[in-house]
Amino acid sequence: MVSPTSPIGVFDSGVGGLTVLHELLVSLPSEDYVYLGDTARFPYGERTQAELKVFAAQIADHLLAAGAKLLVIACNAASSAALHSLQNHLQSIGSDVDVIGVIAPATQLAVAGSRSGRIGVLATRATVLSGAYATAVAAADPHVHLESVACPDLAPAIQSGFPFDEALVEMIRGYCAPLTEAEVDTVILGCTHYPLVAPMLQRALGRGVSLVSSGAGVARSVERALAARQRLNPRPGEGSYRFQCTAAPDRFREVGVRFLQLPFGAVELVNVAPVDMVAP
Numbered sequence: 001m002v003s004p005t006s007p008i009g010v011f012d013s014g015v016g017g018l019t020v021l022h023e024l025l026v027s028l029p030s031e032d033y034v035y036l037g038d039t040a041r042f043p044y045g046e047r048t049q050a051e052l053k054v055f056a057a058q059i060a061d062h063l064l065a066a067g068a069k070l071l072v073i074a075c076n077a078a079s080s081a082a083l084h085s086l087q088n089h090l091q092s093i094g095s096d097v098d099v100i101g102v103i104a105p106a107t108q109l110a111v112a113g114s115r116s117g118r119i120g121v122l123a124t125r126a127t128v129l130s131g132a133y134a135t136a137v138a139a140a141d142p143h144v145h146l147e148s149v150a151c152p153d154l155a156p157a158i159q160s161g162f163p164f165d166e167a168l169v170e171m172i173r174g175y176c177a178p179l180t181e182a183e184v185d186t187v188i189l190g191c192t193h194y195p196l197v198a199p200m201l202q203r204a205l206g207r208g209v210s211l212v213s214s215g216a217g218v219a220r221s222v223e224r225a226l227a228a229r230q231r232l233n234p235r236p237g238e239g240s241y242r243f244q245c246t247a248a249p250d251r252f253r254e255v256g257v258r259f260l261q262l263p264f265g266a267v268e269l270v271n272v273a274p275v276d277m278v279a280p
Contacts, residue, residue: 076103081126198211244269
């Protein structure tokens with residue numbers, strides 16, 4: 001049964017969503033969290049919309065069974081493809097658990113912060129093709145111009161350990177070039193992996209460009225959603241957090257430590273889907 005002391009469920013295709021979990025742990029320290037990385041089916045950025053809807057429903061069912069009182073889709077590709085279908089899925093099974101994605105919080109921060117009304121977004125191919133950011137920006141302010149750039153190789157490079165070498169620098173410069181040409185003054189990091197290379201992105205874009213990630217906005221949205229249902233954890237001290245993944249738990253922990261920037265405990269290996277759906 002859902003209660004104020006139940007955990008918040010957070011999920012992503014891999015370790016990128018740990019940048020969102022970091023913000024949640026800092027902003028809402030009294031809460032308990034369970035984080036799931038679907039590493040067996042990483043990367044989500046190359047998946048179809050239909051696949052992502054299925055994956056999101058499977059993970060949601062798993063986290064609900066673990067007692068989650070709210071779900072955070074800490075992945076741009078899954079948020080763009082599956083937020084609404086997941087909300088409908090939860091409604092269909094009689095659950096009143098809220099689902100928070102990462103698209104709207106990042107968009108709101110970017111639109112509010114842009115001086116010129118020219119915004120860029122760096123994201124996976126699936127997120128760009130979904131048009132989710134274009135829709136969100138138009139809804140927030142129809143006069144804002146959005147320049148979208150798909151970065152198919154960046155999240156896999158970061159997930160693998162992202163050596164800070166010249167090849168990665170050149171990759172980032174190439175992805176940032178269209179945004180520089182478009183004269184944007186604000187860039188949304190439209191993948192939760194990207195904050196880990198924010199200094200390299202900032203250097204390529206120039207100091208006059210503001211970078212916006214979703215973590216802080218998501219934390220505010222989570223707090224409002226829990227407060228509205230009177231589900232904020234009342235404990236005075238710090239809560240707990242634990243990790244699950246669907247493949248390679250040792251590797252998940254090794255890379256995840258860099259993303260979370262907080263103590264990292266054991267990682268539980270779990271299966272959230274039929275075996276024939278696990279392989280990419």
